[in-house]
Amino acid sequence: MGFRLPFGDWVETGKDWIENNLDWLLTLLGDIWNGLYDTANWVFTSPPAIVVIVVLALAAFVFRGWRFGLGTVVGLTFIIGVDQWNNAMDTISLVIVSAFLALLVAIPLGIWATRNKTVSNIVKPIMDFLQTMPAFVYLIPAIAFFGIGVAPGIFATVLFSLAPGVRLTELGIRSVDKEVVEAGQAFGASPRRILRQIQLPLAMPSIMAGVNQVIMLSLSMVVIAGMVGAGGLGGDVARAVSALDIAIGAEAGISVVILAIILDRFTGAFGNKRAKSLMDRLFHRLPGGGDSTDESTDVADTDPNKGEDRATMQGALT
Amino acid sequence: MTETTALKVDGLYKVFGKHAESAVRKLEEGATRDSLDGSPTAAVIDTSFEVQRGEIFVVMGLSGSGKSTLIRMLNGLHEATAGTVEIEGEQVTGATTKLLRDIRRKRMSMVFQHFALLPHRTVLDNVAYGLEIQGMPRAEREAKAREITQVVGLAGWEDKHPSELSGGMQQRVGLARALAADTEVLLMDEAFSALDPLIRREMQEQLLELQATLGKTIVFITHDLNEAMFLGDRIAVMRDGRIVQIGTPEEILTDPANDYVEQFVQDVDRTRVLTAESVMRKPRAVVHPTSGPHGALKTMRDEQLSGVYVVNRNRTLVGWVSDRDCLDLVRKGVKDLKSIVRADHGAVSNDTALSELFIPSLEYSLALGVVDDKNRLVGVIPRVTLLATLGGEPGAAAQAIPDRDPIPTHVVDQALEAAVHSGSIKIEEVN
Numbered sequence: 235m236g237f238r239l240p241f242g243d244w245v246e247t248g249k250d251w252i253e254n255n256l257d258w259l260l261t262l263l264g265d266i267w268n269g270l271y272d273t274a275n276w277v278f279t280s281p282p283a284i285v286v287i288v289v290l291a292l293a294a295f296v297f298r299g300w301r302f303g304l305g306t307v308v309g310l311t312f313i314i315g316v317d318q319w320n321n322a323m324d325t326i327s328l329v330i331v332s333a334f335l336a337l338l339v340a341i342p343l344g345i346w347a348t349r350n351k352t353v354s355n356i357v358k359p360i361m362d363f364l365q366t367m368p369a370f371v372y373l374i375p376a377i378a379f380f381g382i383g384v385a386p387g388i389f390a391t392v393l394f395s396l397a398p399g400v401r402l403t404e405l406g407i408r409s410v411d412k413e414v415v416e417a418g419q420a421f422g423a424s425p426r427r428i429l430r431q432i433q434l435p436l437a438m439p440s441i442m443a444g445v446n447q448v449i450m451l452s453l454s455m456v457v458i459a460g461m462v463g464a465g466g467l468g469g470d471v472a473r474a475v476s477a478l479d480i481a482i483g484a485e486a487g488i489s490v491v492i493l494a495i496i497l498d499r500f501t502g503a504f505g506n507k508r509a510k511s512l513m514d515r516l517f518h519r520l521p522g523g524g525d526s527t528d529e530s531t532d533v534a535d536t537d538p539n540k541g542e543d544r545a546t547m548q549g550a551l552t
Numbered sequence: 553m554t555e556t557t558a559l560k561v562d563g564l565y566k567v568f569g570k571h572a573e574s575a576v577r578k579l580e581e582g583a584t585r586d587s588l589d590g591s592p593t594a595a596v597i598d599t600s601f602e603v604q605r606g607e608i609f610v611v612m613g614l615s616g617s618g619k620s621t622l623i624r625m626l627n628g629l630h631e632a633t634a635g636t637v638e639i640e641g642e643q644v645t646g647a648t649t650k651l652l653r654d655i656r657r658k659r660m661s662m663v664f665q666h667f668a669l670l671p672h673r674t675v676l677d678n679v680a681y682g683l684e685i686q687g688m689p690r691a692e693r694e695a696k697a698r699e700i701t702q703v704v705g706l707a708g709w710e711d712k713h714p715s716e717l718s719g720g721m722q723q724r725v726g727l728a729r730a731l732a733a734d735t736e737v738l739l740m741d742e743a744f745s746a747l748d749p750l751i752r753r754e755m756q757e758q759l760l761e762l763q764a765t766l767g768k769t770i771v772f773i774t775h776d777l778n779e780a781m782f783l784g785d786r787i788a789v790m791r792d793g794r795i796v797q798i799g800t801p802e803e804i805l806t807d808p809a810n811d812y813v814e815q816f817v818q819d820v821d822r823t824r825v826l827t828a829e830s831v832m833r834k835p836r837a838v839v840h841p842t843s844g845p846h847g848a849l850k851t852m853r854d855e856q857l858s859g860v861y862v863v864n865r866n867r868t869l870v871g872w873v874s875d876r877d878c879l880d881l882v883r884k885g886v887k888d889l890k891s892i893v894r895a896d897h898g899a900v901s902n903d904t905a906l907s908e909l910f911i912p913s914l915e916y917s918l919a920l921g922v923v924d925d926k927n928r929l930v931g932v933i934p935r936v937t938l939l940a941t942l943g944g945e946p947g948a949a950a951q952a953i954p955d956r957d958p959i960p961t962h963v964v965d966q967a968l969e970a971a972v973h974s975g976s977i978k979i980e981e982v983n
Binding site for chain 2: 420
């Protein structure tokens, strides 16, 4: 058995080269990410916990209804009760920054892939690679490039959560009715206009499913990133594992689950019509009074994605 | 290209797949579509036609005949592999992206099979879509869209979303969107095929109504020959990527270019396509108002008719007389025909569709008269001819027996002889 492929050595050489030559870039990225994280963290930790809970509960009520609002209050109160509030806010900040960065890359990449076959062909295997690589492996280059702290956590999380954002954006745009796109072309619309007025709006349910997936994957990776000192709930989980402390493990673990549910329900609501008509009312012309209620019920019927939410939504409406 | 030509297509090819150009060369040398081995698929082969301004030009073919590809080449949604498309003197083929976009905005608009409306926009915003792309300010385009929405009969639905409308109404929005763009040429891709039959008929009629006032140049794609015959001023029949015949509905029906077209037109509802003119025959006999009852009676006896049309010297139709009335006059010795000429001749104009002839032909005792726009009697349609045409063999009518029993010849002879004896007519007139 003399055959031994020095693949690991090659990768290490590559890593060394990046460390030696792109140090300025890594430092810059690290600084930016830390800055973003500090900002997000400031938003969540500087006001008293009660204020954050009230704001989140109100948002939950507006987007989905009173059940979700109530659930949010109960869940967050539990987190305070088990003394994980600060950890939870750190984790949420990490998730928000990571998911934001991942989407910043994923959505344009997905759009580009729909327009260019070559890009699509290159992106696809890379996404397969990123998605199937064991999550822990991302931590190794993360530490190598960024040391210990928040930055490596963000780096690993972005890589890990990127794939569904790209895939679902591409899928969503590709599955927009070809005839409707043709209609745009036939009336002389530019590709940019078709993207903005036809493809993106019609692909929105799929893109929103992608956003939801990215956020959920971010959360799971952010917890793992606790092992490289990214802090938050993940830090406590990692400590509990190494110390076999089931009490802390359970408290931090349940807190993660609560955050996951809240984040999932929030992002799931982005695609639904209640949220959309709300946005319309906030940002566009104000439609007639009776009109908007009409619209929200009507949309619940036509929204293909969120069948399971319909009952809750309609319950909230009546 | 003349002033009246809106659209000109010359030697157009579309081959999908690799080696498209060499496939075109092979096809030009006479290769058939199936003989192209490997990847290239020839969708449209050597297609040429001209569409006149204000004409409804129908391209008819089954699925896979290349008609959808053809219409998409007219506005450049598919790039031509070879050949040219010219719209009002401007080249669509080979146009730059910018010019092409400009042509699509100003020269032609399109109606789609599955409506292709923007589901997140209201009816009004959908109708205004083309105008929005043309860069018209909001207030102006909304006013215009409102107007067109009314024209297509959707007033009151402006603020609804497409999903709240029935299929027929959605396609009205599609039609309104195309009309609002106010382009000379309208491309309609199987526009009514997704609608159920009753709505489809309604939409076809509405399109013809609109066309009567708007006079657009319409290229209409369909797989339904009845629809083609109903709408088309001219029809191009496509098969396997080639146009096999171009002609008026009547030409296609009465003079199919080959077996394929003939097979196709077998199922057509002929009564809606053929007109009175195309099935009428020469009247066997007519009489003039001055010829008197004797002459009329004699004519009817000779031709074995129970009635005959009365026309002036310039062939304008006056009415008709029956043999029994004539006989009465002859017996009474009256010499003027005028008192018995009946005006209820029920003659139809020469462009009436066959389907509208059945009831009149039942209601009147004579073979149905056909008049031209100057009220001249140009022909008659006996009931047997109608039946024979339906059966697909108009010639069969010749052997048919006359439909209404005239007075037996000997009765007429007796009456005429009696008249001769009484001295009211001369013997030569009878024989």
